Structure formats: C-alpha cells, structure tokens
Amino acid sequence: xxxxxxxxxxxxxxxxxxxxxxxxxxxxxxxxxxxxxxxxxxxxxxxxxxxxxxxxxxxxxxxxxxxxxxxxxxxxxxxxxxxxxxxxxxxxxxxxxxxxxxxxxxxxxxxxxxxxxxxxxxxxxxxxxxxxxxxxxxxxxxxxxxxxxxxxxxxxxxxxxxxxxxxxxxxxxxxxxxxxxxxxxxxxxxxxxxxxxxxxxxxxxxxxxxxxxxxxxxxxxxxxxxxxxxxxxxxxxxxxxxxxxxxxxxxxxxxxxxxxxxxxxxxxxxxxxxxxxxxxxxxxxxxxxxxxxxxxxxxxxxxxxxxxxxxxxxxxxxxxxxxxxxxxxxxxxxxxxxxxxxxxxxxxxxxxxxxxxxxxxxxxxxxxxxxxxxxxxxxxxxx
Numbered sequence: 001x002x003x004x005x006x007x008x009x010x011x012x013x014x015x016x017x018x019x020x021x022x023x024x025x026x027x028x029x030x031x032x033x034x035x036x037x038x039x040x041x042x043x044x045x046x047x048x049x050x051x052x053x054x055x056x057x058x059x060x061x062x063x064x065x066x067x068x069x070x071x072x073x074x075x076x077x078x079x080x081x082x083x084x085x086x087x088x089x090x091x092x093x094x095x096x097x098x099x100x101x102x103x104x105x106x107x108x109x110x111x112x113x114x115x116x117x118x119x120x121x122x123x124x125x126x127x128x129x130x131x132x133x134x135x136x137x138x139x140x141x142x143x144x145x146x147x148x149x150x151x152x153x154x155x156x157x158x159x160x161x162x163x164x165x166x167x168x169x170x171x172x173x174x175x176x177x178x179x180x181x182x183x184x185x186x187x188x189x190x191x192x193x194x195x196x197x198x199x200x201x202x203x204x205x206x207x208x209x210x211x212x213x214x215x216x217x218x219x220x221x222x223x224x225x226x227x228x229x230x231x232x233x234x235x236x237x238x239x240x241x242x243x244x245x246x247x248x249x250x251x252x253x254x255x256x257x258x259x260x261x262x263x264x265x266x267x268x269x270x271x272x273x274x275x276x277x278x279x280x281x282x283x284x285x286x287x288x289x290x291x292x293x294x295x296x297x298x299x300x301x302x303x304x305x306x307x308x309x310x311x312x313x314x315x316x317x318x319x320x321x322x323x324x325x326x327x328x329x330x331x332x333x334x335x336x337x338x339x340x341x342x343x344x345x346x347x348x349x350x351x352x353x354x355x356x357x358x359x360x361x362x363x364x365x366x367x368x369x370x371x372x373x374x375x376x377x378x379x380x381x382x383x
Contacts, residue, residue, distance in 0.1 A: 119363030277306025
C-alpha cells in the first residue's frame with residue numbers, strides 16, 4: 001500500500017480499503033459486474049493482514065459463508081450486484097433472525113433480471129428494505145463520493161457490531177467505477193466498534209440472545225468457550241426453536257425495535273442551504289452529485305434552492321425529512337429509479353402534493369441539465 005494517505009482510487013477499491021480499516025477479516029464472494037474489483041483487491045490485500053478470502057460458487061453460498069465466519073468471531077463482508085443480491089435474500093433473513101453481524105455491499109446496476117450489467121441504476125432500494133421475507137428491520141447506508149464511501153463503509157461495520165445485524169451498503173455503478181481523490185484516515189481517526197464478547201466464564205450457562213441493560217447482545221465465538229444453538233426459527237434466549245406466542249412476539253418486536261427505535265442514532269445525512277430553500281432537492285448516491293451541482297449553479301443566479309443528501313436509506317429517516325422539508329414549496333426527489341425513495345418522502349411530509357420526482361431509468365447518470373429541465377417543468381417558467 002502507498003505511504004501517502006492521499007490516493008486516487010476507484011470506488012470499489014475504496015470499499016475494499018475501508019473494510020480493511022474497519023477490521024475486515026473474512027470476505028466471501030462471487031464475481032459480478034459492477035462490484036468485482038472489490039473482490040479482486042481483497043483477494044490480494046486481505047491475506048496480507050491475516051484475513052481470509054474465498055471465492056464461492058455463487059452468491060447464496062457467499063452469504064452463508066460470511067454468516068459462518070461472523071459467528072466464529074470475524075468481521076465479515078461480501079460484495080455483489082442486483083442479481084446476486086437477489087440470490088442472497090434468504091440468507092440475509094437468516095442473519096436478521098439469528099442476529100449475526102455482517103456487511104453486504106450491493107453495487108447497483110440496471111434491472112430487473114440481467115438488465116444493464118455495465119450501466120448505473122438505483123433500483124435496489126426497496127429490495128434492500130424488503131428483499132427477505134417476513135417482518136424485519138434493516139440498516140442500509142449509501143454515499144455520493146469516495147470520501148463518504150470510505151466513512152459509510154466503516155460505519156456499516158460499526159453498526160453491524162453494535163446492533164448484531166446485517167448492514168447493507170447500497171452503492172451504484174457510477175460511484176463504484178469512477179476514480180477520485182480520497183484521503184485514508186489515520187488509525188483511530190474513525191472510531192471502530194469491535195465485537196462485544198460475553199464475559200460469562202467458560203462452562204457457565206451462556207444465553208446468546210439475552211441483552212444487557214444497554215440493549216446490546218454479547219457474543220461468544222462459535223466453537224469456542226460456549227456451546228449454543230443458532231437457528232433461523234423463532235427462538236428463546238438460549239437459541240432453541242420455539243413457537244410460544246409470547247416468546248415469538250417479544251423476539252419479533254426486539255428485531256424491529258432495536259433498529260426502528262434508534263433512527264436518530266443511525267441516520268446519516270448532509271444538508272445544504274435548507275433554511276431559505278423554496279425548492280428542496282432530496283437525493284442520494286451518485287445522483288446526489290448532479291443534484292448538488294445544479295443546486296450550486298442555480299443559487300448563483302438567485303434561486304432559493306437547497307438540498308438534503310440521504311446517507312441512511314433504511315431505516316428511513318421520516319422525522320428528519322419532515323423537519324427539513326417543512327418550509328419548502330417544492331420538494332424534488334432526484335434518483336435513478338421509478339420513485340422508490342420519492343414514495344417514502346411523499347409519505348413523510350405534511351404536504352405530499354408538493355413532492356415531485358426527477359429521475360432517469362435508462363442506464364445513464366442523471367445530469368444537472370436533466371434536473372434543470374425537470375425544475376423548469378415544475379416551476380412552469382424558465383430558470
């Protein structure tokens with residue numbers, strides 16, 4: 001690795017380096033455009049820091065492999081794109097139910113099905129939220145530039161360990177394949193959350209699903225000091241299957257509430273010129289780069305336009321969106337899908353008739369000119 005902390009990297013390379021910074025020790029994956037470079041880089045770097053890299057036969061087995069590695073005490077991650085992400089969903093649900101910390105990076109491309117393998121999209125937003133079946137909650141983070149991509153990747157590992165849950169990094173092809181400057185933080189510059197290991201002595205009754213007063217669940221490395229059961233079935237505090245209504249009800253609420261009740265802690269965002277914004281752009285990922293550009297351009301000619309960049313997509317920060325949009329006359333959601341976040345914004349604000357969608361779904365990055373044209377239509381005048 002270069003001695004200088006300033007590097008010129010591809011987004012997928014930033015993802016790999018940030019995961020190593022966060023303490024990644026195990027990666028399992030299967031090559032798929034446009035995320036393959038992350039696996040390539042980690043196949044070279046991970047063994048050099050004492051970690052393990054394995055290419056699996058498919059994405060479902062990759063997800064199962066990182067679940068097993070995490071249970072033995074290792075920070076674990078996989079990376080994929082839309083079709084592979086679809087194959088992982090059953091195992092992601094298992095990680096939710098069994099409360100196994102891990103990170104899944106989905107670099108979005110055009111879909112559905114094989115779609116546009118080498119083109120950009122943001123069509124996996126709802127799949128990240130509801131891809132696995134059943135009631136559950138999930139944490140999903142994103143970014144619009146490489147520096148934030150580094151930070152959000154580290155945050156993903158921290159949140160996974162804090163809440164004992166899988167965390168999804170939802171990036172996109174443009175961000176993954178472009179190159180730009182990134183400054184690698186000094187060691188400990190970004191706090192790292194390590195695995196919370198149980199203090200219960202060896203040979204003592206260990207309850208793998210009994211939380212501390214702060215809500216965190218200590219873990220014991222599987223195959224180490226304690227014997228315990230892990231299952232995708234509803235289970236009691238020992239990990240054994242149960243269908244008792246009171247236990248099932250309590251566990252379901254725990255899985256959801258440990259995340260949904262902490263939205264204010266989990267939410268990450270950036271805001272620009274919110275206070276005087278008559279028109280407010282809401283965006284995320286690479287689309288937010290174009291949104292910010294047109295915002296800055298239009299402010300130079302006196303237009304009161306602001307921007308809210310979402311870095312946490314799930315749990316969706318409804319109260320934040322409601323607060324930041326309360327004074328805006330026009331709320332324009334900029335994204336590259338058919339309105340997956342627009343629907344969430346519309347459900348969050350007090351005046352849903354002021355919410356509009358500026359989008360592209362043709363595999364091309366939405367441009368500042370595209371957004372300018374959308375705004376011209378919305379405002380009914382030339383700008």
